[in-house]
Amino acid sequence: MIIISSSETASIRTEQDVARLLHRIKAVAADTGLGTVSQTKLMTAASELARNMLFYANEGVSYLEQISQGTKVGIRLTFIDHGPGIPDVDLAMQDGYTTNPQSLGLGLPGARRLVNEFAIISTVGKGTTVTVITWKL
Amino acid sequence: MEHYLSDLLRRQKKRLLEQWIQNQLASSDLRDDLMSSDELRAQSEEVIDALTDVLSEKNITNPQSTDFQNLSDLLAGISISRARQGFTPRETGMFVLSLKDTLLDVLQSELADDPVRLHDLTMKISKLIDNFSVSTFETYIKGREDIISRQTSEITDISTPVIQVWDGIVAMPLIGTLDSARTQVVMENLLQAIVETGSSIAILDISGVPTVDTRVAQHLIKTVSATRLMGAECIISGIRPEIAQIVIHLGIDLSNIVTKASLAKALQHAFGMLRLVVRKQDRDLRSA
Numbered sequence A: 001m002i003i004i005s006s007s008e009t010a011s012i013r014t015e016q017d018v019a020r021l022l023h024r025i026k027a028v029a030a031d032t033g034l035g036t037v038s039q040t041k042l043m044t045a046a047s048e049l050a051r052n053m054l055f056y057a058n059e060g061v062s063y064l065e066q067i068s069q070g071t072k073v074g075i076r077l078t079f080i081d082h083g084p085g086i087p088d089v090d091l092a093m094q095d096g097y098t099t100n101p102q103s104l105g106l107g108l109p110g111a112r113r114l115v116n117e118f119a120i121i122s123t124v125g126k127g128t129t130v131t132v133i134t135w136k137l
Numbered sequence B: 001m002e003h004y005l006s007d008l009l010r011r012q013k014k015r016l017l018e019q020w021i022q023n024q025l026a027s028s029d030l031r032d033d034l035m036s037s038d039e040l041r042a043q044s045e046e047v048i049d050a051l052t053d054v055l056s057e058k059n060i061t062n063p064q065s066t067d068f069q070n071l072s073d074l075l076a077g078i079s080i081s082r083a084r085q086g087f088t089p090r091e092t093g094m095f096v097l098s099l100k101d102t103l104l105d106v107l108q109s110e111l112a113d114d115p116v117r118l119h120d121l122t123m124k125i126s127k128l129i130d131n132f133s134v135s136t137f138e139t140y141i142k143g144r145e146d147i148i149s150r151q152t153s154e155i156t157d158i159s160t161p162v163i164q165v166w167d168g169i170v171a172m173p174l175i176g177t178l179d180s181a182r183t184q185v186v187m188e189n190l191l192q193a194i195v196e197t198g199s200s201i202a203i204l205d206i207s208g209v210p211t212v213d214t215r216v217a218q219h220l221i222k223t224v225s226a227t228r229l230m231g232a233e234c235i236i237s238g239i240r241p242e243i244a245q246i247v248i249h250l251g252i253d254l255s256n257i258v259t260k261a262s263l264a265k266a267l268q269h270a271f272g273m274l275r276l277v278v279r280k281q282d283r284d285l286r287s288a
Protein backbone atom coordinates (compact mmCIF):
# COMPACT_ATOMS: atom_id res chain seq x y z
CA MET A 1 0.00 0.00 0.00
CA ILE A 2 1.27 3.46 -0.91
CA ILE A 3 0.91 6.14 1.73
CA ILE A 4 0.97 9.79 0.63
CA SER A 5 2.64 12.05 3.17
CA SER A 6 2.57 15.33 1.24
CA SER A 7 1.02 16.48 -1.99
CA GLU A 8 1.03 19.60 -4.12
CA THR A 9 -0.79 20.42 -7.31
CA ALA A 10 0.23 22.86 -10.03
CA SER A 11 -1.33 23.81 -13.31
CA ILE A 12 1.07 23.81 -16.24
CA ARG A 13 0.25 26.44 -18.81
CA THR A 14 3.55 28.13 -19.60
CA GLU A 15 7.25 27.34 -19.71
CA GLN A 16 7.61 29.32 -16.48
CA ASP A 17 5.18 26.87 -14.85
CA VAL A 18 7.47 24.02 -15.93
CA ALA A 19 10.55 25.76 -14.53
CA ARG A 20 8.74 26.42 -11.25
CA LEU A 21 7.63 22.78 -11.04
CA LEU A 22 11.20 21.57 -11.57
CA HIS A 23 12.40 23.78 -8.72
CA ARG A 24 9.72 22.37 -6.44
CA ILE A 25 10.57 18.80 -7.42
CA LYS A 26 14.22 19.41 -6.61
CA ALA A 27 13.34 20.86 -3.20
CA VAL A 28 10.89 18.08 -2.28
CA ALA A 29 13.20 15.36 -3.61
CA ALA A 30 16.08 16.75 -1.54
CA ASP A 31 13.77 16.89 1.48
CA THR A 32 12.86 13.23 0.92
CA GLY A 33 16.55 12.36 0.96
CA LEU A 34 17.09 11.59 -2.71
CA GLY A 35 20.70 12.03 -3.88
CA THR A 36 21.76 14.58 -6.49
CA VAL A 37 21.76 12.05 -9.30
CA SER A 38 18.23 10.80 -8.53
CA GLN A 39 17.02 14.38 -8.07
CA THR A 40 18.37 15.45 -11.45
CA LYS A 41 17.04 12.34 -13.19
CA LEU A 42 13.58 12.91 -11.77
CA MET A 43 13.66 16.59 -12.74
CA THR A 44 14.66 15.66 -16.27
CA ALA A 45 11.84 13.10 -16.58
CA ALA A 46 9.42 15.72 -15.24
CA SER A 47 10.71 18.25 -17.73
CA GLU A 48 9.95 15.83 -20.60
CA LEU A 49 6.46 14.96 -19.38
CA ALA A 50 5.45 18.51 -18.47
CA ARG A 51 6.69 19.84 -21.79
CA ASN A 52 4.81 17.11 -23.67
CA MET A 53 1.62 18.26 -21.91
CA LEU A 54 2.32 21.83 -22.83
CA PHE A 55 3.20 21.05 -26.43
CA TYR A 56 0.67 18.38 -27.37
CA ALA A 57 -2.23 19.15 -25.02
CA ASN A 58 -1.68 22.90 -24.55
CA GLU A 59 -1.95 22.58 -20.76
CA GLY A 60 -2.30 20.14 -17.93
CA VAL A 61 -1.98 19.56 -14.21
CA SER A 62 0.89 18.08 -12.22
CA TYR A 63 0.83 16.36 -8.82
CA LEU A 64 3.98 16.14 -6.74
CA GLU A 65 3.73 13.69 -3.84
CA GLN A 66 6.02 12.35 -1.16
CA ILE A 67 5.08 8.70 -0.74
CA SER A 68 6.09 5.64 1.23
CA GLN A 69 5.51 1.95 0.76
CA GLY A 70 6.60 -0.28 3.60
CA THR A 71 10.04 0.99 4.51
CA LYS A 72 10.67 2.69 1.17
CA VAL A 73 10.17 6.42 0.64
CA GLY A 74 10.06 8.23 -2.67
CA ILE A 75 8.48 10.80 -4.94
CA ARG A 76 5.50 10.24 -7.20
CA LEU A 77 4.72 12.63 -10.02
CA THR A 78 1.49 12.53 -12.00
CA PHE A 79 0.80 14.51 -15.16
CA ILE A 80 -2.78 14.75 -16.36
CA ASP A 81 -3.93 16.47 -19.53
CA HIS A 82 -7.15 16.55 -21.51
CA GLY A 83 -5.46 16.87 -24.88
CA PRO A 84 -5.79 14.76 -28.04
CA GLY A 85 -4.42 11.57 -26.45
CA ILE A 86 -1.97 9.11 -28.07
CA PRO A 87 -3.39 6.62 -30.61
CA ASP A 88 -0.62 4.02 -30.19
CA VAL A 89 1.10 4.25 -26.82
CA ASP A 90 3.50 1.36 -27.52
CA LEU A 91 4.69 3.16 -30.62
CA ALA A 92 5.02 6.48 -28.78
CA MET A 93 7.18 4.73 -26.17
CA GLN A 94 9.71 3.70 -28.85
CA ASP A 95 12.99 5.55 -29.14
CA GLY A 96 12.89 8.04 -31.96
CA TYR A 97 9.13 7.94 -32.56
CA THR A 98 7.72 11.43 -32.88
CA THR A 99 4.88 13.19 -34.65
CA ASN A 100 6.90 16.40 -34.57
CA PRO A 101 9.66 16.53 -37.20
CA GLN A 102 11.52 19.09 -35.05
CA SER A 103 11.92 16.64 -32.18
CA LEU A 104 14.08 13.67 -31.28
CA GLY A 105 11.21 11.44 -30.09
CA LEU A 106 13.13 10.50 -26.95
CA GLY A 107 11.04 12.21 -24.26
CA LEU A 108 8.70 9.38 -23.24
CA PRO A 109 11.12 6.43 -23.54
CA GLY A 110 13.90 8.53 -21.99
CA ALA A 111 11.70 9.53 -19.05
CA ARG A 112 10.90 5.86 -18.45
CA ARG A 113 14.62 5.05 -18.16
CA LEU A 114 15.19 7.92 -15.72
CA VAL A 115 12.74 6.71 -13.04
CA ASN A 116 12.00 3.49 -11.14
CA GLU A 117 8.34 3.15 -12.10
CA PHE A 118 6.50 4.50 -15.09
CA ALA A 119 2.86 4.19 -16.16
CA ILE A 120 1.03 5.82 -19.03
CA ILE A 121 -2.67 5.75 -19.88
CA SER A 122 -3.93 7.59 -22.92
CA THR A 123 -7.30 7.74 -24.64
CA VAL A 124 -7.75 9.46 -27.98
CA GLY A 125 -9.97 12.48 -27.60
CA LYS A 126 -9.85 12.27 -23.80
CA GLY A 127 -6.28 12.89 -22.77
CA THR A 128 -3.16 11.41 -21.28
CA THR A 129 -2.04 10.55 -17.74
CA VAL A 130 1.56 9.68 -16.92
CA THR A 131 2.71 8.62 -13.46
CA VAL A 132 6.33 8.13 -12.43
CA ILE A 133 7.96 7.11 -9.14
CA THR A 134 11.53 7.47 -7.95
CA TRP A 135 12.37 5.59 -4.76
CA LYS A 136 15.09 6.61 -2.40
CA LEU A 137 17.70 3.86 -2.65
CA MET B 1 -28.38 66.95 1.42
CA GLU B 2 -26.53 66.53 -1.82
CA HIS B 3 -23.41 68.27 -0.53
CA TYR B 4 -23.66 67.14 3.05
CA LEU B 5 -20.74 64.72 2.89
CA SER B 6 -18.54 66.98 0.87
CA ASP B 7 -19.20 69.85 3.26
CA LEU B 8 -18.59 67.68 6.25
CA LEU B 9 -15.24 66.52 4.93
CA ARG B 10 -14.26 70.04 4.05
CA ARG B 11 -15.23 71.30 7.47
CA GLN B 12 -13.38 68.50 9.21
CA LYS B 13 -10.42 68.38 6.86
CA LYS B 14 -7.86 69.47 9.41
CA ARG B 15 -9.02 66.94 11.94
CA LEU B 16 -9.29 64.17 9.35
CA LEU B 17 -5.80 64.79 8.07
CA GLU B 18 -4.20 65.05 11.51
CA GLN B 19 -5.95 61.97 12.80
CA TRP B 20 -5.20 59.92 9.69
CA ILE B 21 -1.53 60.86 9.86
CA GLN B 22 -1.48 60.08 13.57
CA ASN B 23 -2.97 56.67 12.80
CA GLN B 24 -0.38 55.99 10.14
CA LEU B 25 2.52 57.20 12.27
CA ALA B 26 1.34 55.09 15.18
CA SER B 27 1.02 51.99 13.04
CA SER B 28 3.92 49.57 13.07
CA ASP B 29 3.33 49.18 9.33
CA LEU B 30 4.62 52.66 8.58
CA ARG B 31 7.88 52.59 6.70
CA ASP B 32 9.54 55.80 7.77
CA ASP B 33 12.74 54.41 6.26
CA LEU B 34 11.15 54.44 2.81
CA MET B 35 9.23 57.69 3.05
CA SER B 36 9.58 60.96 4.97
CA SER B 37 6.70 62.25 7.08
CA ASP B 38 6.47 65.31 4.79
CA GLU B 39 5.86 63.05 1.84
CA LEU B 40 3.32 61.09 3.81
CA ARG B 41 1.50 64.27 4.75
CA ALA B 42 1.45 65.56 1.18
CA GLN B 43 0.14 62.23 -0.16
CA SER B 44 -2.50 61.99 2.55
CA GLU B 45 -3.72 65.52 1.98
CA GLU B 46 -4.01 64.95 -1.75
CA VAL B 47 -6.12 61.86 -1.16
CA ILE B 48 -8.44 63.66 1.26
CA ASP B 49 -8.85 66.57 -1.13
CA ALA B 50 -9.62 64.27 -4.05
CA LEU B 51 -12.28 62.53 -1.97
CA THR B 52 -13.75 65.78 -0.61
CA ASP B 53 -14.04 67.28 -4.07
CA VAL B 54 -16.44 64.64 -5.34
CA LEU B 55 -18.06 62.62 -2.56
CA SER B 56 -21.87 62.84 -2.57
CA GLU B 57 -24.72 60.65 -1.34
CA LYS B 58 -25.27 59.66 -4.95
CA ASN B 59 -21.86 58.35 -5.87
CA ILE B 60 -20.98 56.95 -2.46
CA THR B 61 -22.60 53.64 -3.44
CA ASN B 62 -20.91 53.57 -6.81
CA PRO B 63 -17.11 53.33 -6.59
CA GLN B 64 -16.99 52.86 -10.36
CA SER B 65 -18.44 56.36 -10.86
CA THR B 66 -16.34 58.58 -13.10
CA ASP B 67 -16.51 61.15 -10.27
CA PHE B 68 -13.80 59.09 -8.56
CA GLN B 69 -11.48 59.04 -11.57
CA ASN B 70 -9.03 61.54 -10.03
CA LEU B 71 -9.00 59.73 -6.71
CA SER B 72 -8.51 56.33 -8.37
CA ASP B 73 -5.65 57.65 -10.50
CA LEU B 74 -4.07 59.17 -7.44
CA LEU B 75 -4.33 55.94 -5.44
CA ALA B 76 -3.06 53.91 -8.39
CA GLY B 77 -0.05 56.21 -8.70
CA ILE B 78 0.64 55.91 -4.99
CA SER B 79 0.47 52.11 -4.96
CA ILE B 80 2.62 51.70 -8.06
CA SER B 81 5.27 54.01 -6.64
CA ARG B 82 5.10 52.16 -3.30
CA ALA B 83 5.46 48.81 -5.07
CA ARG B 84 8.64 50.16 -6.71
CA GLN B 85 9.94 51.63 -3.45
CA GLY B 86 9.69 48.23 -1.81
CA PHE B 87 6.65 48.60 0.41
CA THR B 88 4.89 45.32 1.20
CA PRO B 89 1.29 44.84 0.03
CA ARG B 90 0.20 45.05 3.66
CA GLU B 91 1.90 48.40 4.16
CA THR B 92 0.40 49.70 0.94
CA GLY B 93 -3.09 48.43 1.75
CA MET B 94 -2.98 49.89 5.27
CA PHE B 95 -2.58 53.35 3.80
CA VAL B 96 -6.12 53.24 2.41
CA LEU B 97 -7.62 51.09 5.13
CA SER B 98 -6.47 53.43 7.87
CA LEU B 99 -8.33 56.25 6.11
CA LYS B 100 -11.53 54.30 6.67
CA ASP B 101 -11.00 54.21 10.45
CA THR B 102 -10.39 57.93 10.50
CA LEU B 103 -13.43 58.76 8.37
CA LEU B 104 -15.67 56.59 10.52
CA ASP B 105 -14.37 58.24 13.68
CA VAL B 106 -15.14 61.69 12.39
CA LEU B 107 -18.53 60.59 11.14
CA GLN B 108 -19.35 59.12 14.49
CA SER B 109 -18.72 62.33 16.38
CA GLU B 110 -20.58 64.40 13.77
CA LEU B 111 -23.67 62.21 13.76
CA ALA B 112 -23.75 61.17 17.38
CA ASP B 113 -27.40 62.19 17.70
CA ASP B 114 -28.62 60.57 14.47
CA PRO B 115 -27.87 56.86 14.85
CA VAL B 116 -29.92 55.78 11.82
CA ARG B 117 -28.07 58.06 9.46
CA LEU B 118 -24.77 57.26 11.14
CA HIS B 119 -25.33 53.58 10.57
CA ASP B 120 -26.31 54.14 6.96
CA LEU B 121 -23.30 56.30 6.14
CA THR B 122 -20.93 54.05 8.06
CA MET B 123 -21.94 51.10 5.92
CA LYS B 124 -21.62 53.09 2.73
CA ILE B 125 -18.26 54.67 3.53
CA SER B 126 -16.88 51.29 4.59
CA LYS B 127 -17.92 49.69 1.34
CA LEU B 128 -16.56 52.53 -0.72
CA ILE B 129 -13.15 52.60 0.96
CA ASP B 130 -12.94 48.78 0.94
CA ASN B 131 -13.45 48.96 -2.75
CA PHE B 132 -10.65 51.49 -3.14
CA SER B 133 -8.34 49.36 -1.06
CA VAL B 134 -9.01 46.32 -3.25
CA SER B 135 -8.14 48.41 -6.32
CA THR B 136 -5.02 49.56 -4.51
CA PHE B 137 -3.97 45.94 -4.06
CA GLU B 138 -4.66 45.20 -7.69
CA THR B 139 -2.59 48.11 -8.87
CA TYR B 140 0.15 47.25 -6.42
CA ILE B 141 0.33 43.70 -7.81
CA LYS B 142 0.29 45.01 -11.34
CA GLY B 143 3.21 47.27 -10.41
CA ARG B 144 5.11 44.25 -9.12
CA GLU B 145 4.29 42.20 -12.21
CA ASP B 146 5.65 44.96 -14.42
CA ILE B 147 8.85 44.89 -12.40
CA ILE B 148 9.07 41.10 -12.75
CA SER B 149 8.55 41.08 -16.49
CA ARG B 150 11.14 43.81 -16.92
CA GLN B 151 13.60 41.87 -14.80
CA THR B 152 12.89 38.70 -16.76
CA SER B 153 13.88 40.34 -20.01
CA GLU B 154 16.92 41.91 -18.36
CA ILE B 155 17.98 38.52 -17.05
CA THR B 156 17.65 37.01 -20.51
CA ASP B 157 20.03 39.67 -21.78
CA ILE B 158 22.61 39.55 -19.03
CA SER B 159 22.60 35.80 -18.52
CA THR B 160 23.99 35.06 -21.95
CA PRO B 161 27.33 36.89 -22.01
CA VAL B 162 29.97 35.92 -24.51
CA ILE B 163 33.57 36.20 -23.35
CA GLN B 164 36.57 36.27 -25.61
CA VAL B 165 38.94 34.08 -23.59
CA TRP B 166 41.79 34.06 -26.09
CA ASP B 167 42.53 35.33 -29.54
CA GLY B 168 40.30 33.09 -31.67
CA ILE B 169 38.38 31.54 -28.76
CA VAL B 170 35.04 32.71 -27.38
CA ALA B 171 33.21 31.16 -24.44
CA MET B 172 29.63 31.39 -23.28
CA PRO B 173 28.62 30.16 -19.83
CA LEU B 174 24.98 29.12 -19.68
CA ILE B 175 23.29 29.58 -16.32
CA GLY B 176 19.75 28.62 -15.35
CA THR B 177 16.85 27.02 -17.16
CA LEU B 178 16.87 27.36 -20.93
CA ASP B 179 13.39 28.20 -22.18
CA SER B 180 12.64 28.73 -25.88
CA ALA B 181 13.19 32.48 -25.71
CA ARG B 182 16.61 32.07 -24.12
CA THR B 183 17.80 29.27 -26.40
CA GLN B 184 17.22 31.59 -29.33
CA VAL B 185 19.19 34.41 -27.71
CA VAL B 186 22.01 32.03 -26.81
CA MET B 187 22.42 30.82 -30.37
CA GLU B 188 22.24 34.31 -31.88
CA ASN B 189 24.70 35.86 -29.41
CA LEU B 190 27.21 33.07 -29.87
CA LEU B 191 27.12 33.16 -33.67
CA GLN B 192 27.39 36.93 -33.63
CA ALA B 193 30.38 36.82 -31.29
CA ILE B 194 32.12 34.31 -33.56
CA VAL B 195 31.76 36.71 -36.48
CA GLU B 196 32.68 39.84 -34.53
CA THR B 197 35.81 38.40 -32.96
CA GLY B 198 36.78 36.29 -35.97
CA SER B 199 37.04 33.28 -33.68
CA SER B 200 37.38 29.72 -34.86
CA ILE B 201 36.48 28.04 -31.58
CA ALA B 202 33.44 28.53 -29.37
CA ILE B 203 33.04 26.96 -25.94
CA LEU B 204 29.54 26.54 -24.57
CA ASP B 205 29.73 25.85 -20.84
CA ILE B 206 26.67 24.19 -19.33
CA SER B 207 27.82 23.76 -15.70
CA GLY B 208 25.11 26.21 -14.61
CA VAL B 209 22.26 24.48 -16.44
CA PRO B 210 20.06 22.44 -14.05
CA THR B 211 19.67 19.53 -16.44
CA VAL B 212 19.91 18.48 -20.06
CA ASP B 213 16.58 17.20 -21.36
CA THR B 214 15.76 16.39 -24.98
CA ARG B 215 15.05 19.99 -25.81
CA VAL B 216 18.25 21.39 -24.32
CA ALA B 217 20.20 18.57 -26.01
CA GLN B 218 18.61 19.33 -29.33
CA HIS B 219 19.43 22.97 -28.91
CA LEU B 220 23.06 22.14 -28.17
CA ILE B 221 23.21 19.94 -31.28
CA LYS B 222 21.73 22.73 -33.40
CA THR B 223 24.13 25.30 -32.00
CA VAL B 224 27.10 23.06 -32.76
CA SER B 225 25.88 22.53 -36.34
CA ALA B 226 25.37 26.25 -36.84
CA THR B 227 28.87 27.10 -35.58
CA ARG B 228 30.29 24.47 -37.95
CA LEU B 229 28.42 26.04 -40.84
CA MET B 230 30.28 29.23 -40.02
CA GLY B 231 33.58 27.44 -40.20
CA ALA B 232 34.13 27.33 -36.45
CA GLU B 233 34.23 24.46 -33.96
CA CYS B 234 32.04 24.32 -30.87
CA ILE B 235 33.03 22.55 -27.65
CA ILE B 236 30.46 21.78 -24.95
CA SER B 237 31.99 21.93 -21.48
CA GLY B 238 30.77 21.58 -17.91
CA ILE B 239 29.11 18.17 -18.32
CA ARG B 240 28.56 17.07 -14.72
CA PRO B 241 28.59 13.32 -13.95
CA GLU B 242 24.81 13.14 -13.43
CA ILE B 243 24.24 15.01 -16.68
CA ALA B 244 26.43 12.50 -18.54
CA GLN B 245 24.27 9.67 -17.12
CA ILE B 246 21.05 11.42 -18.07
CA VAL B 247 22.18 12.03 -21.63
CA ILE B 248 22.91 8.29 -21.92
CA HIS B 249 19.54 7.31 -20.36
CA LEU B 250 17.67 9.61 -22.69
CA GLY B 251 19.49 7.99 -25.59
CA ILE B 252 20.79 11.27 -26.96
CA ASP B 253 23.70 10.91 -29.37
CA LEU B 254 26.34 13.53 -28.64
CA SER B 255 29.16 11.48 -30.17
CA ASN B 256 29.65 14.00 -32.98
CA ILE B 257 30.23 16.77 -30.50
CA VAL B 258 33.41 17.52 -28.61
CA THR B 259 32.41 17.49 -24.93
CA LYS B 260 34.60 18.19 -21.91
CA ALA B 261 34.01 17.91 -18.17
CA SER B 262 35.24 21.42 -17.36
CA LEU B 263 35.85 24.78 -18.97
CA ALA B 264 39.57 24.36 -18.20
CA LYS B 265 39.66 21.06 -20.11
CA ALA B 266 37.81 22.67 -23.02
CA LEU B 267 40.29 25.54 -23.09
CA GLN B 268 43.17 23.09 -23.08
CA HIS B 269 41.58 21.26 -26.01
CA ALA B 270 41.08 24.55 -27.85
CA PHE B 271 44.75 25.51 -27.35
CA GLY B 272 45.67 22.17 -28.83
CA MET B 273 43.52 22.80 -31.88
CA LEU B 274 45.12 26.21 -32.36
CA ARG B 275 48.58 24.65 -31.81
CA LEU B 276 49.18 26.87 -28.81
CA VAL B 277 51.34 25.64 -25.96
CA VAL B 278 51.00 26.87 -22.39
CA ARG B 279 53.94 26.09 -20.17
CA LYS B 280 55.49 27.15 -16.93
CA GLN B 281 58.23 29.71 -17.34
CA ASP B 282 61.74 28.48 -16.54
CA ARG B 283 62.88 29.75 -13.19
CA ASP B 284 66.28 30.83 -14.45
CA LEU B 285 64.80 32.85 -17.33
CA ARG B 286 63.87 35.70 -15.02
CA SER B 287 66.90 35.82 -12.78
CA ALA B 288 69.30 35.60 -15.70
Ligand SMILES: Nc1ncnc2c1ncn2[C@@H]1O[C@H](COP(=O)(O)OP(=O)(O)OP(=O)(O)O)[C@@H](O)[C@H]1O
Residues within 6 Å of the ligand: A048, A052, A053, A056, A057, A081, A083, A084, A085, A086, A092, A093, A097, A098, A099, A100, A103, A104, A105, A106, A107, A108, A109, A128, B214, B215
Ligand atom coordinates in the same frame (compact mmCIF):
# COMPACT_ATOMS: atom_id res chain seq x y z
N1 LIG C 1 0.67 14.44 -23.51
C1 LIG C 1 0.60 14.03 -24.80
N2 LIG C 1 -0.55 14.21 -25.50
C2 LIG C 1 -0.64 13.82 -26.79
N3 LIG C 1 0.37 13.23 -27.47
C3 LIG C 1 1.54 13.03 -26.82
C4 LIG C 1 1.72 13.41 -25.47
N4 LIG C 1 2.97 13.08 -25.09
C5 LIG C 1 3.54 12.51 -26.16
N5 LIG C 1 2.69 12.48 -27.21
C6 LIG C 1 2.95 11.87 -28.54
O1 LIG C 1 3.98 10.91 -28.39
C7 LIG C 1 5.08 11.20 -29.25
C8 LIG C 1 6.37 10.83 -28.57
O2 LIG C 1 6.60 11.67 -27.44
P1 LIG C 1 8.09 11.90 -26.92
O3 LIG C 1 8.05 12.83 -25.77
O4 LIG C 1 8.71 10.58 -26.72
O5 LIG C 1 8.81 12.57 -28.16
P2 LIG C 1 8.64 14.05 -28.73
O6 LIG C 1 7.93 14.91 -27.76
O7 LIG C 1 8.04 13.92 -30.09
O8 LIG C 1 10.16 14.53 -28.87
P3 LIG C 1 11.17 14.92 -27.67
O9 LIG C 1 10.45 14.66 -26.38
O10 LIG C 1 12.36 14.05 -27.86
O11 LIG C 1 11.49 16.35 -27.87
C9 LIG C 1 4.95 12.67 -29.55
O12 LIG C 1 5.53 13.02 -30.78
C10 LIG C 1 3.43 12.87 -29.55
O13 LIG C 1 2.89 12.51 -30.80
Ligand SMILES: [Mg+2]
Residues within 6 Å of the ligand: A048, A051, A052, A106, A107, A108
Ligand atom coordinates in the same frame (compact mmCIF):
# COMPACT_ATOMS: atom_id res chain seq x y z
MG1 LIG D 1 8.52 15.04 -25.73
